[in-house]
Amino acid sequence: MPEQxxxxxxxxxxxxxxxxxxxxxxxxxxxxxxxxxxxxxxxxAGKTTTLRAVVGLLAKRRGxxxxxxxxxxxxxxxxxxxxxxxxxxxxxxIFASLDVExxxxxxxxxMPGGMTLEEIYTLFPNLKLRRKSxxxxxxxxxxxxxxxxxxxxxxxxxxxxDEPTEGLAPVIIEKIGEAIGILRQRxxxxxxxxxxxRFASGVGDRFYVIEEGRVAEHFDRQTLATDHxxxxxxxxx
Amino acid sequence: xxxxxxxxxxxAIAGQVxxxxxxxxxxxxxxxxLAIIFGLLRVVNFAHGAQYMLGAFVAWGLLEYLGLNxxxxxxxxxxxxxLSGVALERTLLRRxxxxxxxxxxxxxxxxxxxxxxxxxxxxxxxxxPYPNPIAGGxxxxxxxxxxxxxxxxxxxxxxCILTWFVIERTKLGSYLRxxxxxxxxxxxxxxxxxxxxxxxxxxxxxLAGFSGVMAxxxxxxxxxxxxxxxxxxxxxxxxxGMGSIVGAIVxxxxxxxxxxxxxxxxxxxxxxxxxxxxxxxxxxxxQGLFGSLR
Amino acid sequence: MTLAAPSFFERxxxxxxxxxxxxxLAAPFVAYPIFLMKLMCFALLAASLNLMVGxxxxxSFGHAMFFGSAGYATAHAVKVWGFDPALGVLFxxxxxxxxxxxxxxxxxRRAGIAFSMITLACAQLVYFIALRSPxxxxxxxxxxxxxxxxxxxxxxxxxxxxxxxxxxxxxxxxWLIWRVVHSPFGQVLTAxxxxxxxxxxxxxxxxxxxxxxxxxxxxxxxxxxxxxSIVFQIAxxxxxxxxxxxxxxxxxxxxxxxxxxxxxxxxMVVVTxxxxxxxxxxxxxxVQGTVFVLVVMLFRRGIVGEINAFxxxxxxxxxxxxxAAVPPRTPRAGAVHD
Numbered sequence: 001m002p003e004q005x006x007x008x009x010x011x012x013x014x015x016x017x018x019x020x021x022x023x024x025x026x027x028x029x030x031x032x033x034x035x036x037x038x039x040x041x042x043x044x045a046g047k048t049t050t051l052r053a054v055v056g057l058l059a060k061r062r063g064x065x066x067x068x069x070x071x072x073x074x075x076x077x078x079x080x081x082x083x084x085x086x087x088x089x090x091x092x093x094i095f096a097s098l099d100v101e102x103x104x105x106x107x108x109x110x111m112p113g114g115m116t117l118e119e120i121y122t123l124f125p126n127l128k129l130r131r132k133s134x135x136x137x138x139x140x141x142x143x144x145x146x147x148x149x150x151x152x153x154x155x156x157x158x159x160x161x162d163e164p165t166e167g168l169a170p171v172i173i174e175k176i177g178e179a180i181g182i183l184r185q186r187x188x189x190x191x192x193x194x195x196x197x198r199f200a201s202g203v204g205d206r207f208y209v210i211e212e213g214r215v216a217e218h219f220d221r222q223t224l225a226t227d228h229x230x231x232x233x234x235x236x237x
Numbered sequence: 238x239x240x241x242x243x244x245x246x247x248x249a250i251a252g253q254v255x256x257x258x259x260x261x262x263x264x265x266x267x268x269x270x271l272a273i274i275f276g277l278l279r280v281v282n283f284a285h286g287a288q289y290m291l292g293a294f295v296a297w298g299l300l301e302y303l304g305l306n307x308x309x310x311x312x313x314x315x316x317x318x319x320l321s322g323v324a325l326e327r328t329l330l331r332r333x334x335x336x337x338x339x340x341x342x343x344x345x346x347x348x349x350x351x352x353x354x355x356x357x358x359x360x361x362x363x364x365x366p367y368p369n370p371i372a373g374g375x376x377x378x379x380x381x382x383x384x385x386x387x388x389x390x391x392x393x394x395x396x397c398i399l400t401w402f403v404i405e406r407t408k409l410g411s412y413l414r415x416x417x418x419x420x421x422x423x424x425x426x427x428x429x430x431x432x433x434x435x436x437x438x439x440x441x442x443x444l445a446g447f448s449g450v451m452a453x454x455x456x457x458x459x460x461x462x463x464x465x466x467x468x469x470x471x472x473x474x475x476x477x478g479m480g481s482i483v484g485a486i487v488x489x490x491x492x493x494x495x496x497x498x499x500x501x502x503x504x505x506x507x508x509x510x511x512x513x514x515x516x517x518x519x520x521x522x523x524q525g526l527f528g529s530l531r
Numbered sequence: 532m533t534l535a536a537p538s539f540f541e542r543x544x545x546x547x548x549x550x551x552x553x554x555x556l557a558a559p560f561v562a563y564p565i566f567l568m569k570l571m572c573f574a575l576l577a578a579s580l581n582l583m584v585g586x587x588x589x590x591s592f593g594h595a596m597f598f599g600s601a602g603y604a605t606a607h608a609v610k611v612w613g614f615d616p617a618l619g620v621l622f623x624x625x626x627x628x629x630x631x632x633x634x635x636x637x638x639x640r641r642a643g644i645a646f647s648m649i650t651l652a653c654a655q656l657v658y659f660i661a662l663r664s665p666x667x668x669x670x671x672x673x674x675x676x677x678x679x680x681x682x683x684x685x686x687x688x689x690x691x692x693x694x695x696x697x698x699x700x701x702x703x704x705x706w707l708i709w710r711v712v713h714s715p716f717g718q719v720l721t722a723x724x725x726x727x728x729x730x731x732x733x734x735x736x737x738x739x740x741x742x743x744x745x746x747x748x749x750x751x752x753x754x755x756x757x758x759x760s761i762v763f764q765i766a767x768x769x770x771x772x773x774x775x776x777x778x779x780x781x782x783x784x785x786x787x788x789x790x791x792x793x794x795x796x797x798x799m800v801v802v803t804x805x806x807x808x809x810x811x812x813x814x815x816x817x818v819q820g821t822v823f824v825l826v827v828m829l830f831r832r833g834i835v836g837e838i839n840a841f842x843x844x845x846x847x848x849x850x851x852x853x854x855a856a857v858p859p860r861t862p863r864a865g866a867v868h869d
Binding site: 275279281329332333336338339340342343344346347348349350351352353354355357358464468469471472474475479505508509512513515516519520523524 | 590637638640643644645647648649651653655656659660662663773777811812813814815818819820821823824827828831
Binding site for chain 2: 055056057076077078080081082085086087089093095096097098102105106107108110151154
């Protein structure tokens with residue numbers, strides 16, 4: 001059992017702004033080491049904004065964010081990365097001017113414990129096949145796998161995944177689910193934003209429902225099993 | 238061997254091609270610096286001409302006050318100019334990235350005015366001579382090719398190829414290219430993008446300083462040399478494609494040679510030919526020869 | 532640019548306009564008419580540039596090509612062809628508009644910075660042509676341009692008379708700009724500046740609008756250039772050089788890019804400064820450069836812009852009783868700080 005002393009990620013009273021508009025009105029949640037936590041909710045609820053705040057890309061924010069106990073107020077994204085966080089954004093961010101292997105090798109190794117290139121290719125064999133293709137020539141599913149694979153080398157243990165299954169075919173979604181499962185076995189901690197509740201419920205340990213910049217609900221797998229109908233209604237599934 | 242080609246004496250053609258290649262070398266190096274800065278920072282460095290002039294003056298100053306010759310200057314002047322660029326980026330330029338990039342451009346323009354004004358104040362509009370570091374030349378039946386001119390062409394090509402290699406084929410270059418596309422994401426990978434921007438500006442500016450040193454023995458070192466060159470260089474950049482490394486190099490050398498030939502064939506048009514070519518390229522391919530429509 | 536409450540200038544519009552008119556009428560008795568006319572011509576040049584930069588959102592680096600070529604055209608028409616001065620100036624403006632339309636067609640296809648670079652290079656081409664053309668007189672320029680008789684009746688030899696003529700013309704031009712900015716056409720331009728993809732999706736032929744605005748801006752710059760030729764009786768290379776383009780830009784940002792009064796204030800500052808320092812050409816460059824840097828780093832909104840912002844802040848904080856007494860006007864799309 002992983003130690004429960006210091007949460008991998010702790011967020012308390014997080015408020016965030018885009019210019020003058022307030023997007024987050026007080027978000028609270030924790031992620032324990034080794035867990036997979038899902039942020040659920042409708043479009044525009046503030047899920048992506050929350051992730052961005054964690055990695056340091058939200059310019060105007062207040063509240064407490066701590067990674068492995070280290071508060072990150074005022075830290076630049078490149079310094080937060082060195083605390084062991086890696087980010088896979090919703091738009092995937094595959095670099096068009098680099099090929100697959102260059103994309104994979106781009107993020108620097110910041111600390112020991114990351115996966116090697118060979119290990120990544122074992123996990124995602126079709127990336128190996130396409131290693132020299134330009135980044136943007138891949139299919140949606142392959143791009144998503146590349147975006148996830150990319151951040152596995154750095155040594156970061158906390159992975160932030162924003163909508164990893166968006167727009168993908170069921171077969172690919174299954175593959176991604178398998179990959180995440182393997183990553184969890186290897187000890188990665190996962191914080192995921194997902195709109196696909198079916199997928200999330202198969203992968204996550206605990207769930208937070210974000211609504212209008214606040215945490216509206218919080219439940220775990222057991223509650224999910226017993227309270228299935230109510231939760232599905234809540235999420236409009 | 239005939240001594241005329243299309244009615245022009247071979248010697249004259251060779252001479253003009255040589256001059257064209259020299260100018261082309263400067264155009265290429267300067268455009269390269271601008272392309273690198275624009276590519277990553279999205280800033281049009283209007284100070285580029287003034288920084289070129291600064292490089293030439295540093296070379297002159299090193300000789301005049303410290304007795305350090307050309308070969309020292311070739312290393313030290315780009316360093317000095319590059320550092321001045323780093324300082325400018327660190328203190329002023331980076332505060333302007335979050336707003337319309339026009340302001341960054343205007344800042345560099347203002348800086349250019351200050352720099353040129355200061356040097357004009359100290360040295361007037363007349364030039365200071367700078368000695369030729371490599372005397373003599375290659376005597377061929379066709380023409381006499383001064384060693385220094387050949388050196389300039391070779392060194393420029395070498396520098397262009399080296400820069401291209403670093404950007405297109407090395408890890409550092411791939412960081413630069415990725416940061417151009419998505420700087421925020423690259424930061425989340427742990428790459429210190431702000432530092433990279435600072436050093437990139439410094440590098441681009443150092444290239445201008447390097448060009449200045451190379452130009453010093455050929456053209457007089459005078460405060461106006463930058464502003465005279467920079468407008469032609471902007472046209473070269475537009476022709477090559479803004480932000481394109483290959484475009485800068487190809488357009489630079491190509492237009493230099495074209496200008497040289499034009500001087501032979503239609504002397505009055507030589508000053509204009511680059512701009513005329515620019516108009517044609519814009520009409521046919523608005524993003525420039527190697528540019529991308531963004 | 533929408534306002535919650537009318538700006539200081541809008542609320543006191545009548546008073547300010549009256550004061551302005553009186554000042555203009557009385558000015559030549561306080562300062563040299565030639566200096567004032569120079570001020571007005573450059574204010575118009577700066578205003579024409581402002582139209583592009585502030586309201587359309589396109590930075591033109593080559594406005595000197597319109598200003599200067601009109602200067603040459605007018606000088607030539609009046610001196611060599613014996614045109615009436617009014618006709619000569621209009622001819623200059625027409626020439627500038629033609630150049631504007633031609634360069635516009637090439638430049639407008641590209642957005643943002645590429646547009647600016649293209650205008651710069653086109654301006655340089657015009658400079659070279661001016662340098663080489665026989666009719667421009669090269670380095671000497673066209674000299675001894677006659678003042679002539681306006682409409683064959685009014686001799687413009689006297690500086691005071693000429694002042695009032697130029698004043699009328701410049702005020703009319705500014706009025707035209709004001710009308711354009713506040714017209715439906717102007718509102719479309721602002722919409723394009725603020726959100727071009729949206730304007731396109733609404734069905735507007737965006738490039739047509741931009742081209743029209745650019746041509747108009749060129750014509751106005753030409754008007755200023757033509758008048759300047761008559762006033763100073765000379766047309767020179769400096770008027771087509773990038774130095775003049777840079778000065779026009781400086782006037783625009785010093786005064787305030789998205790304001791109507793900005794160009795006037797900017798012109799006053801820059802022309803006065805240049806005049807005071809005319810003995811030291813290099814000092815002018817250094818000072819201008821420093822002003823550029825200071826304005827860009829610290830006073831981005833320019834003098835008029837900062838005043839507007841300051842007054843608006845005060846009004847919002849309810850410290851002025853007028854803000855409470857006057858009901859806020861519903862802002863139109865593209866409403867502009869006056």
